[in-house]
Amino acid sequence: MSTAVMSLNSNRASRFYDATIGKKAVMAVTGPLLFGFVVVHMAGNLQVFAGPQKLDAYAAWLYAHPALVWPMRAGLLGLLSLHVLFGLQVWLANRRARPQRYARYAPRAAGVASRTMIYGGVAIFAFVLYHLLHLTWGTAHQRFVPGAVYCNVVLGFRVWWVTAIYSVALVFIGLHLFHGLWSFLQTLGLNSPRWDRRLRQLAALAATAVVIGDLSMPIAALAGLLPTIGICP
Numbered sequence: 744m745s746t747a748v749m750s751l752n753s754n755r756a757s758r759f760y761d762a763t764i765g766k767k768a769v770m771a772v773t774g775p776l777l778f779g780f781v782v783v784h785m786a787g788n789l790q791v792f793a794g795p796q797k798l799d800a801y802a803a804w805l806y807a808h809p810a811l812v813w814p815m816r817a818g819l820l821g822l823l824s825l826h827v828l829f830g831l832q833v834w835l836a837n838r839r840a841r842p843q844r845y846a847r848y849a850p851r852a853a854g855v856a857s858r859t860m861i862y863g864g865v866a867i868f869a870f871v872l873y874h875l876l877h878l879t880w881g882t883a884h885q886r887f888v889p890g891a892v893y894c895n896v897v898l899g900f901r902v903w904w905v906t907a908i909y910s911v912a913l914v915f916i917g918l919h920l921f922h923g924l925w926s927f928l929q930t931l932g933l934n935s936p937r938w939d940r941r942l943r944q945l946a947a948l949a950a951t952a953v954v955i956g957d958l959s960m961p962i963a964a965l966a967g968l969l970p971t972i973g974i975c976p
Contacts, residue, residue: 795893900964
């Protein structure tokens, strides 16, 4: 009896995985969780404006609690992997369902965010890897000093092309967040003629706030608004 139940559950899970709606459901769940991390990550990094002691103390607290940090990192890696994998599979399934392009493609409801979702996702994934190499591991940072988080952030963004990379990536992140949040609200069934415009504005406002918050740090560093004299080696 238990074997039959396990087989039935396995078949259901397999059908759910194979179905496009199943993949979209997983993306609808992982998307908001990743958005939550982006907001928390931004809030922590904004402490750079409070000075080196504040940001370095925040980073030291994280390093002092590996039992908290590493499970979170593993969970985030899993969420990101599922989100990217299923996103690519849904995109490929849509391509196979329509092997020939429209003779004349004139999208109405779809905007720039939705049409660039897959390309933006790939760009964001590549940016995450660069971000880790740059400010976490220091491999792509010429003046990286382990533990000197404030100096690593400010001096890293003093390089104009690094700030340019982050700026372009944040544009993709903003578009991705906007479309993702909007799609999530639709998945919840909150879209209606009455609330459609307001919910769309809410998604745009949340995405814009993240972009402005994250972009303020590299721009401030590049403009020399964050001091390093007498602080950084």
